[in-house]
Amino acid sequence: MSENRRRKREEVELFEVDDSQMLDPEDDGKDRKPGRVLSAIGKVFLTIIVTLVILCGGIYALMCVVVYGPSRTAQEQFVMSLRETSAIGFIANWFFSEDEVKAIIEKNSIKDTDVITNTSLVTMASGTDSSDESEEQSQDIEIVDIKGTTYRGKLMIIKDPSRVFVGTVPQFFEGDGKVVAKIAARYNAVGGVNGGEFVDGELTYTAMPVGLVMTDGRIVNGDTATRCHVTGFTKDNILVVGNMTGQQALDMGMRDCVSISSSIGPFLIINGEAQDVSGVGGGLNPRTAVGQRADGAVLLLAIDGRQANSLGASFADLLYIMQQYGAVNASTMDGGTSTQMYYEGSVINTPYSPTGPRQCPTAFLVK
Structure with a gap:
């Protein structure tokens, strides 16, 4: 192939356009913007949800280590700390029955008394x-x-x-x-x-x-x-x-x-x-x-x-x-x-x- 013919062929290829990529003259791009925004929002929410799931899973795993670990003191301290809160006290019952929780509270407290200040x-x-x-x-x-x-x-x-x-x-x-x-x-x-x-x-x-x-x-x-x-x-x-x-x-x-x-x-x-x-x-x-x-x-x-x-x-x-x-x-x-x-x-x-x-x-x- 001569040099001139090769150059002409390259010039033709440069100007060839895929029909699928051609823009509709009546399409100004506005119809695609809502879809792109929704897609971006979806990705953000998905990222947040995945992060929360990982975080909650990590916290739950840590709680399991404390509850089922070898330290009885850490276990009882964990239960007592939770049950003394009004908002998340129920979490203790994820790991123990109500009777077990009551026994732990009874075992780790300051006893009441009938003595009054003199x-x-x-x-x-x-x-x-x-x-x-x-x-x-x-x-x-x-x-x-x-x-x-x-x-x-x-x-x-x-x-x-x-x-x-x-x-x-x-x-x-x-x-x-x-x-x-x-x-x-x-x-x-x-x-x-x-x-x-x-x-x-x-x-x-x-x-x-x-x-x-x-x-x-x-x-x-x-x-x-x-x-x-x-x-x-x-x-x-x-x-x-x-x-x-x-x-x-x-x-x-x-x-x-x-x-x-x-x-x-x-x-x-x-x-x-x-x-x-x-x-x-x-x-x-x-x-x-x-x-x-x-x-x-x-x-x-x-x-x-x-x-x-x-x-x-x-x-x-x-x-x-x-x-x-x-x-x-x-x-x-x-x-x-x-x-x-x-x-x-x-x-x-x-x-x-x-x-x-x-x-x-x-x-x-x-x-």
């Missing part, structure tokens, strides 16, 4: 009267960073116990309560932590407390006859913990108190004696506690949990912390997403909630 064992240090202006109020409060193997949090030490009281939402009703910061603002308080239990079941009412609540020596929730799991302060500013009726609380001179069931907020220390801890002493979760030293100083504790840098604390951990800081009486408050500590305009711990601290009906506040 107020004569607390001797107030001199200069704890809030009317004494010789000491600046700002010097009366100390904030301490708390760290442990599985947890971190904040401890507020208030030297003058007369500054600590129970604050509430304006009205108890079947609706939403307020975060501690807003309850504190209602009383112009400088700090505080969340308080007692509220209605939380098939329906949740964060503005409706459970059990006995007293403020300024008056019963504002509950009655004189029902026995409740009570934590509060007398008119002599002594922290009292114990199971009692509203009438017993009045007879003891209680000025402010809240209630919480023993399974959610067990007593930690009474009259200098640590309460009976069995097993791991609860799961690892965010926790709140209130205590008092023999000199009258009040300890407000908030432990972060369910986070990468702070899994949480057990009830046994709270007891240990309170002992380390000299508490002679101490009790657990509501925990989980409710745990929050407020001080001078800010929430100073890291509550476990993407939307911020949970609303509550009551709080222990500092004037």
Whole structure:
């Protein structure tokens, strides 16, 4: 083949077009765009679904390792941590029957007691009267960073116990309560932590407390006859913990108190004696506690949990912390997403909630 003929043939091939690739002059491409968009969206959703399936599968596999692994302690800690949450407690029943779960809870808890605080064992240090202006109020409060193997949090030490009281939402009703910061603002308080239990079941009412609540020596929730799991302060500013009726609380001179069931907020220390801890002493979760030293100083504790840098604390951990800081009486408050500590305009711990601290009906506040 001559050079000229070869070149002509190449030129013909360059201009040959496949009929299937030719554009319809009336087709402007608009009809193909919706299909392409839907295809892209489908791929994105498919990727998300596959990722979630892999992630959930990995989490489930990890749970299986913990549950069926050789460590009985890890297994029981896992079950306790789950069952102490209101949202995902049912997951424990994926691996154990209800009877088995109940047995694990019974084996790993702090036992309840009929012992009540003996107020004569607390001797107030001199200069704890809030009317004494010789000491600046700002010097009366100390904030301490708390760290442990599985947890971190904040401890507020208030030297003058007369500054600590129970604050509430304006009205108890079947609706939403307020975060501690807003309850504190209602009383112009400088700090505080969340308080007692509220209605939380098939329906949740964060503005409706459970059990006995007293403020300024008056019963504002509950009655004189029902026995409740009570934590509060007398008119002599002594922290009292114990199971009692509203009438017993009045007879003891209680000025402010809240209630919480023993399974959610067990007593930690009474009259200098640590309460009976069995097993791991609860799961690892965010926790709140209130205590008092023999000199009258009040300890407000908030432990972060369910986070990468702070899994949480057990009830046994709270007891240990309170002992380390000299508490002679101490009790657990509501925990989980409710745990929050407020001080001078800010929430100073890291509550476990993407939307911020949970609303509550009551709080222990500092004037």
